[in-house]
Amino acid sequence: MDTGSDTPNTSDTSGTQGPATPDEIRARIRSEHAQISALLARVEALSERVGEDDTEAVIALREELVALGEVLLAHLHYEEYQLPSLADEGKVGELAEGMRREHQAQREIFDSVIRELDETAVGSKLVVGVRELSRAIRDDMAHEEREILSEP
Numbered sequence: 001m002d003t004g005s006d007t008p009n010t011s012d013t014s015g016t017q018g019p020a021t022p023d024e025i026r027a028r029i030r031s032e033h034a035q036i037s038a039l040l041a042r043v044e045a046l047s048e049r050v051g052e053d054d055t056e057a058v059i060a061l062r063e064e065l066v067a068l069g070e071v072l073l074a075h076l077h078y079e080e081y082q083l084p085s086l087a088d089e090g091k092v093g094e095l096a097e098g099m100r101r102e103h104q105a106q107r108e109i110f111d112s113v114i115r116e117l118d119e120t121a122v123g124s125k126l127v128v129g130v131r132e133l134s135r136a137i138r139d140d141m142a143h144e145e146r147e148i149l150s151e152p
């Protein structure tokens, strides 16, 4: 039984139909950022622990990276679709362009980390790759939260 809804909702479209409101878009992006941040923290911790010839750790890291990648790629896609609608008028083109660049960089770094993982599995190289990925993702999230998601 659902006893948690004590506020009447007169505009409920059951979540899957109808355009999302700016508040809903912001809330979803913020919650995905929190999820990505948690997944990143796991990947970072694991990458620091990969030693020489540590196949088990490499496999574990790859699994975590793939899990991160699924959430990350869906998130980038959602933002490309919805974020421009949150920009001030006259800034939509600029925002969309900057976002595309940052997202493309994240996709490329992600692919290259996976490639490195499959080709070399050298611990120190992985740490560098994961740090680069982490910085690109976290910078983008911080930038978005500052410029687009902060309430007036």
Ligand SMILES: [Fe+2]
Binding pocket: 076, 079, 099, 103, 140, 141, 144
């Ligand atoms: Fe983004």
Ligand SMILES: [Fe+2]
Binding pocket: 029, 033, 075, 079, 140, 141, 144
């Ligand atoms: Fe984002």
